[in-house]
Every structure is written in C-alpha cells, then in structure tokens.
C-alpha cells in the first residue's frame with residue numbers, strides 16, 4: 093500500500109496504516125529563494141531498505157536532513173508510525189527509536205571505540221553513559237548491560253578487536269563501522285544512513301551491503317547513497333529525486349529501467365549494456381556539478 097495516490101494526493105488510509113514506519117509527505121524546503129525540495133513524498137515500510145538517489149544537487153541530503161530534524165520543511169508533514177511529528181529535532185530521534193549515521197562521522201577521539209558506541213545508547217540506559225562517567229551509583233547495572241550490548245554490536249560488525257582503541261588511530265572504513273555501531277546500539281526501529289559507502293573500496297562496499305542486508309530483518313533503513321551497485325543490491329524500493337522533485341519510485345528493476353531516471357543520469361552515455369544505471373554516473377559527468385547552479389536558476393521560488 094502506498095501513502096501516495098497516483099495524482100500525488102495523500103492517501104489517508106495508507107498513512108494511518110501500521111505498514112508504514114516513516115512517511116514524509118509533500119515536503120517542500122526553501123533556502124532563501126532556492127526550492128531545494130518541491131512537494132516530495134517518501135514512505136519507509138517495516139524491514140525495508142529504502143534508497144534515495146538522484147544526481148548532484150537533486151535534494152537527497154536536504155531530504156535526509158528533514159528526516160533527521162536538521163532542516164525544518166517550509167511545508168509538509170513527517171509521520172512516524174501513524175503519529176505526526178511536529179517540529180522534529182535531531183535530539184528527538186532517539187526517543188522515537190530512530191538512529192542515524194552522518195557523512196561526518198562525529199566520533200569522539202578522546203574516548204575509546206567502546207565508549208563511543210556506549211554514547212549511542214541513551215534510549216535504553218536508565219542513567220546513561222555520561223552519568224556513568226560521573227559515577228552516579230544507580231547507573232552501575234545499566235552501564236554493565238550497556239557495555240555488553242555495545243561489545244555485542246562491535247562483534248556483529250566484526251570490529252570488537254578495536255574496542256579499546258581511540259577512533260583517531262583507526263582507518264576510515266573502521267571508523268565508519270564504529271559510527272554504525274553507535275547508531276545500532278540503541279536498537280533503533282529506523283536507521284537513517286547518509287552516504288555510508290563514501291570512501292570505501294569495492295570490497296568494503298560489498299561487506300557494507302552484507303551488513304545492511306543482515307540488519308533489514310530487524311530495522312527499517314533509509315539509505316541516501318551515490319553508489320548505484322550498492323543501492324540496487326540492498327534496497328527493496330527506491331525514490332529518485334532530480335531538481336528537488338520525485339521523478340520515479342519503485343523497485344530497483346523498475347527504477348533502473350525508468351526513462352526519466354535514465355535521462356536524469358545523462359541517458360545512454362552512462363548506462364551499462366544491460367540498460368542499468370552507471371555506478372559512477374556523477375563522476376563521469378564533468379558538467380553535473382555545474383548543473384547545481386543551473387538548477388538553482390530553475391528553482392527560484
């Protein structure tokens with residue numbers, strides 16, 4: 093069931109449905125005179141990995157930031173499990189069972205990897221890690237459980253060997269896993285991932301794909317990502333943006349063959365022999381980054 097009728101009007105029954113976790117509806121974002129998002133809709137269902145793709149400047153990061161509460165939409169609604177969230181802010185996410193990783197990993201270099209992961213768990217800890225650091229007595233049992241859970245997540249991501257290290261001493265791909273572990277330790281129902289594959293090698297990206305697929309039986313994922321091979325492999329559904337608008341949504345196969353999507357990614361020049369979208373379409377288009385200025389010209393409200 094979709095929350096969006098074919099004409100783009102809201103489908104109230106679908107919105108209220110427990111089959112939808114996160115619904116972004118008619119989201120418009122203006123930065124000064126620029127319309128970064130224009131009536132964008134997206135729904136993330138339980139246990140699905142939902143991809144958000146689009147060329148440079150399409151509005152992906154802005155949409156991610158709306159879902160995180162970093163950016164307040166000019167209009168539109170955010171609904172979480174049937175409840176409308178007004179004035180969502182980043183520090184509200186944990187209480188709703190939503191976690192995120194960002195492109196800037198935001199790890200604390202002055203504490204260990206394990207402690208960084210423990211910081212992510214405020215949703216469950218009664219007294220919390222920081223009060224543990226301050227030696228508030230009631231937190232002792234909580235902190236032990238939290239430490240064990242954090243170690244379990246490090247084991248799951250195969251980085252338990254780095255638990256006592258400072259993040260600053262670790263290679264970037266390991267730091268990325270630490271950031272993911274910190275998001276997962278709160279046992280979120282929805283994980284928001286912003287370009288998790290950036291800076292990873294092909295093999296590291298394949299491992300990341302395995303991790304994301306392994307998570308999808310217990311957490312829904314909204315994945316903003318440039319690397320098309322990863323998106324096509326792990327996502328059950330994809331929303332495609334261009335110039336701040338949704339130009340396609342559907343399964344990877346549907347999106348891959350959508351003429352509007354192919355055109356947005358520069359058409360046949362950057363498609364594979366099988367008609368698929370090239371993984372590095374943006375990289376091969378020296379003019380694409382210039383399109384942002386062009387796009388802004390078209391987007392002025």
Ligand SMILES: Nc1ncnc2c1ncn2[C@@H]1O[C@H](COP(=O)(O)OP(=O)(O)OP(=O)(O)O)[C@@H](O)[C@H]1O
Pocket residue numbers: 123124126127128146147148149150151152153154155384387388
């Ligand atoms: N803070 C801001 N102030 C003004 N304009 C902005 C701001 N953030 C984004 N924009 C504009 O909004 C549009 C969408 O940008 P956004 O970063 O969301 O796109 P994107 O799809 O994430 O791009 P990329 O793939 O290059 O990261 C662009 O035209 C961008 O220039």
